[in-house]
Amino acid sequence: MLRVLKFGGTSVGTLQRIQNVANIIKKYKDNEDSIVAVVSAMSGETNKLIEYANFFSSNPEALELDMLLSSGERVTSALLSIALNEQGYKTTSMSGREAGMITDNNHTSARIQNIDTSNIVKALDDSKIIIVAGFQGVSIDTHRVTTLGRGGSDLSAVALAGALKADICEIYTDVDGIYTTDPRIEPKAKKLSQISYDEMLELASSGAKVLQNRSVEMAKKLNVNLVSRSSFTPEVEGTLITKEENIMEKAIVSGIALDRDQIRVGMYGVIDKPGIASSIFTTLADANINVDMIVQTVGLDGKTNLDFTIPTNDLDKTKSVMEQFQEDSYKIDYNESICKVSIVGVGMKSHTGVASKAFSTLAQNNINIRIISTSEIKISMIIEEKYAELAVRSLHDAYELDK
Amino acid sequence: MLRVLKFGGTSVGTLQRIQNVANIIKKYKDNEDSIVAVVSAMSGETNKLIEYANFFSSNPEALELDMLLSSGERVTSALLSIALNEQGYKTTSMSGREAGMITDNNHTSARIQNIDTSNIVKALDDSKIIIVAGFQGVSIDTHRVTTLGRGGSDLSAVALAGALKADICEIYTDVDGIYTTDPRIEPKAKKLSQISYDEMLELASSGAKVLQNRSVEMAKKLNVNLVSRSSFTPEVEGTLITKEENIMEKAIVSGIALDRDQIRVGMYGVIDKPGIASSIFTTLADANINVDMIVQTVGLDGKTNLDFTIPTNDLDKTKSVMEQFQEDSYKIDYNESICKVSIVGVGMKSHTGVASKAFSTLAQNNINIRIISTSEIKISMIIEEKYAELAVRSLHDAYELDK
Numbered sequence: 001m002l003r004v005l006k007f008g009g010t011s012v013g014t015l016q017r018i019q020n021v022a023n024i025i026k027k028y029k030d031n032e033d034s035i036v037a038v039v040s041a042m043s044g045e046t047n048k049l050i051e052y053a054n055f056f057s058s059n060p061e062a063l064e065l066d067m068l069l070s071s072g073e074r075v076t077s078a079l080l081s082i083a084l085n086e087q088g089y090k091t092t093s094m095s096g097r098e099a100g101m102i103t104d105n106n107h108t109s110a111r112i113q114n115i116d117t118s119n120i121v122k123a124l125d126d127s128k129i130i131i132v133a134g135f136q137g138v139s140i141d142t143h144r145v146t147t148l149g150r151g152g153s154d155l156s157a158v159a160l161a162g163a164l165k166a167d168i169c170e171i172y173t174d175v176d177g178i179y180t181t182d183p184r185i186e187p188k189a190k191k192l193s194q195i196s197y198d199e200m201l202e203l204a205s206s207g208a209k210v211l212q213n214r215s216v217e218m219a220k221k222l223n224v225n226l227v228s229r230s231s232f233t234p235e236v237e238g239t240l241i242t243k244e245e246n247i248m249e250k251a252i253v254s255g256i257a258l259d260r261d262q263i264r265v266g267m268y269g270v271i272d273k274p275g276i277a278s279s280i281f282t283t284l285a286d287a288n289i290n291v292d293m294i295v296q297t298v299g300l301d302g303k304t305n306l307d308f309t310i311p312t313n314d315l316d317k318t319k320s321v322m323e324q325f326q327e328d329s330y331k332i333d334y335n336e337s338i339c340k341v342s343i344v345g346v347g348m349k350s351h352t353g354v355a356s357k358a359f360s361t362l363a364q365n366n367i368n369i370r371i372i373s374t375s376e377i378k379i380s381m382i383i384e385e386k387y388a389e390l391a392v393r394s395l396h397d398a399y400e401l402d403k
Numbered sequence: 404m405l406r407v408l409k410f411g412g413t414s415v416g417t418l419q420r421i422q423n424v425a426n427i428i429k430k431y432k433d434n435e436d437s438i439v440a441v442v443s444a445m446s447g448e449t450n451k452l453i454e455y456a457n458f459f460s461s462n463p464e465a466l467e468l469d470m471l472l473s474s475g476e477r478v479t480s481a482l483l484s485i486a487l488n489e490q491g492y493k494t495t496s497m498s499g500r501e502a503g504m505i506t507d508n509n510h511t512s513a514r515i516q517n518i519d520t521s522n523i524v525k526a527l528d529d530s531k532i533i534i535v536a537g538f539q540g541v542s543i544d545t546h547r548v549t550t551l552g553r554g555g556s557d558l559s560a561v562a563l564a565g566a567l568k569a570d571i572c573e574i575y576t577d578v579d580g581i582y583t584t585d586p587r588i589e590p591k592a593k594k595l596s597q598i599s600y601d602e603m604l605e606l607a608s609s610g611a612k613v614l615q616n617r618s619v620e621m622a623k624k625l626n627v628n629l630v631s632r633s634s635f636t637p638e639v640e641g642t643l644i645t646k647e648e649n650i651m652e653k654a655i656v657s658g659i660a661l662d663r664d665q666i667r668v669g670m671y672g673v674i675d676k677p678g679i680a681s682s683i684f685t686t687l688a689d690a691n692i693n694v695d696m697i698v699q700t701v702g703l704d705g706k707t708n709l710d711f712t713i714p715t716n717d718l719d720k721t722k723s724v725m726e727q728f729q730e731d732s733y734k735i736d737y738n739e740s741i742c743k744v745s746i747v748g749v750g751m752k753s754h755t756g757v758a759s760k761a762f763s764t765l766a767q768n769n770i771n772i773r774i775i776s777t778s779e780i781k782i783s784m785i786i787e788e789k790y791a792e793l794a795v796r797s798l799h800d801a802y803e804l805d806k
Contacts, residue, residue: 015458049478053485056418056482056489057488057489061485061488064494065481067496067498068485071478074471074474077470078468078470079456081470082463082464082468085464086460086463092466093470095470145498
């Protein structure tokens with residue numbers, strides 16, 4: 001069985017934890033599995049290096065940042081290799097370049113173009129445990145080191161698993177899987193044993209941040225079976241993220257997600273001339289502002305009200321974009337005290353009444369819903385932030401997710 | 404003018420000091436010079452990484468150590484590049500691989516085989532300042548990262564200067580040049596403006612540790628003009644190390660060196676059969692013990708006494724080698740309380756009386772000389788360690804080196 005294992009920054013955050021990771025790998029190897037491990041930088045290292053760079057420049061050249069930041073993963077890969085080697089295992093570290101991770105030239109957020117697996121295949125044939133420095137590659141044109149941006153090590157692992165046709169790709173963090181909701185909010189939250197790619201994508205974009213969407217999307221595309229689990233409790237099985245067809249019992253609702261990093265933008269009294277909404281949202285998109293939910297209503301006076309949400313981080317950028325649409329007759333306001341609660345489940349496709357149960361549950365708790373949006377497998381609702389925990393708990397209860 | 408500049412660990416030991424190095428480079432660049440800078444890891448980094456490795460193994464695999472240790476210089480090269488870039492200079496960092504530093508496969512003490520200067524030449528043609536990660540290369544067969552061992556960054560710089568036919572190779576440390584003797588012992592010591600390769604080699608092997616012999620030897624072989632100077636006082640000119648023909652005024656004596664890291668081994672009453680000395684020294688050489696001075700005397704009884712010196716670090720190894728030559732009739736003793744004082748100068752070749760002045764100076768101070776060895780440009784004497792400073796000061800005075 002070929003396993004790709006990925007260990008995040010906290011999992012390799014100290015020397016003792018790296019030793020712990022070596023023990024996890026050993027167990028698999030002793031069981032005759034073939035292992036490709038992908039590692040992040042020790043937690044804190046990447047931020048330290050970014051601080052160093054910012055000492056010299058508020059806007060360091062992307063190409064040099066990649067040279068700088070890629071060093072952290074190299075260190076971890078060498079240390080883990082030394083740890084396993086000391087215990088008699090044949091190992092080899094590999095930089096992104098050596099692992100054949102070929103990317104475009106987009107420094108600091110490069111995209112994987114191709115993986116030349118020849119080095120890895122050769123090392124696997126030699127029964128070596130391979131420790132790949134995650135997060136990095138080499139640019140196809142200039143042959144310089146590149147990095148893959150946020151969540152890059154997960155991407156390295158998923159892409160390698162796909163290219164090698166690995167049986168499984170296990171993503172180790174400090175969380176032991178995907179839960180029906182955030183256990184800090186609802187202690188009765190249960191760990192899911194399985195979940196589909198699409199549900200995971202909806203949960204992640206709704207605020208359950210264990211896995212980055214880029215990695216899940218790639219896993220879906222490459223048909224890689226992902227497991228989310230913890231290096232601190234390796235005896236606990238994690239959550240398998242796989243294609244819907246592989247999931248035996250499809251839950252109607254798999255989880256409730258909460259996203260507090262949303263701001264609602266309201267625009268009132270817009271004269272309803274064709275193209276105004278399109279013009280606003282095109283301009284926002286051009287400014288790389290990720291507009292999430294949109295509601296447009298036309299009043300009896302023929303004027304339009306627009307409500308939409310943006311990530312909290314994009315507030316300043318949004319305000320400066322919106323200035324060009326400011327006219328005397330309009331009123332624009334920004335509400336930061338809101339949050340988004342989402343209900344996710346593939347079973348919704350074939351079951352009715354899921355949405356109405358959500359609305360009635362919130363109504364029973366006197367929680368007003370400001371915006372609603374639905375997809376095939378998700379219902380999202382914007383509510384006042386002060387009701388966030390109450391909404392999550394009451395919905396978790398209503399769909400009996402603790403059962 | 405093409406300058407290769409090398410900045411050691413203390414010169415880039417903090418972010419502020421890296422900024423300081425950027426300022427040194429800027430001045431040259433503003434003067435239309437072409438610049439290739441070679442940098443070490445920030446001081447302390449390499450030792451930290453070695454400690455990390457030793458957490459897992461007392462004898463980490465050399466190949467993985469190279470992956471680990473080579474990261475420090477990459478960090479410095481990226482940071483220095485960012486610092487210069489921020490001020491409007493076109494720069495590029497280069498790993499050892501990118502700089503074309505091709506070595507043998509001898510991990511952790513690789514030797515440079517060849518330098519492919521094509522990347523550097525292209526970047527110089529683009530008027531870029533090039534910042535090379537020192538100490539590292541890539542192995543000719545396996546294409547894995549290698550490191551060059553102690554003093555490796557100096558070697559990188561000298562080898563690049565040779566390959567590029569640079570006009571000068573400046574080695575920046577925290578010392579502003581080569582002195583007639585250690586100023587901590589003799590405050591009247593003077594900085595030399597010039598010194599020949601051979602004198603520098605003799606001074607270094609006699610304990611003046613500013614430059615490693617490997618680098619000076621390579622500079623001599625490649626005919627590279629070396630300058631030893633300080634990044635902390637860049638306005639002070641350093642010492643030029645060059646070939647003897649380039650030196651205008653040849654001093655009879657250039658400097659007095661002191662080496663405390665020596666142990667005298669005495670072997671008495673050795674039966675004088677042919678080959679016994681050769682057999683002892685061959686065995687020591689096979690054990691990689693660097694025997695320095697040797698004196699053999701045959702007494703009236705036909706028995707031989709051997710006196711020789713070894714580096715302090717090799718004491719245990721030497722003792723275990725010598726055990727096989729231990730016979731009842733021999734007596735072996737080890738004296739750690741000795742030191743080696745050396746007088747170095749190319750002028751000795753053409754001047755007589757240099758040695759006799761040394762002997763009489765020490766005699767006037769009641770300092771016994773235990774072993775003497777001479778070469779064309781050096782006189783070394785083993786004396787009791789307690790007289791070390793007195794010997795250095797009185798010799799410095801006798802040859803009027805403060806004038």
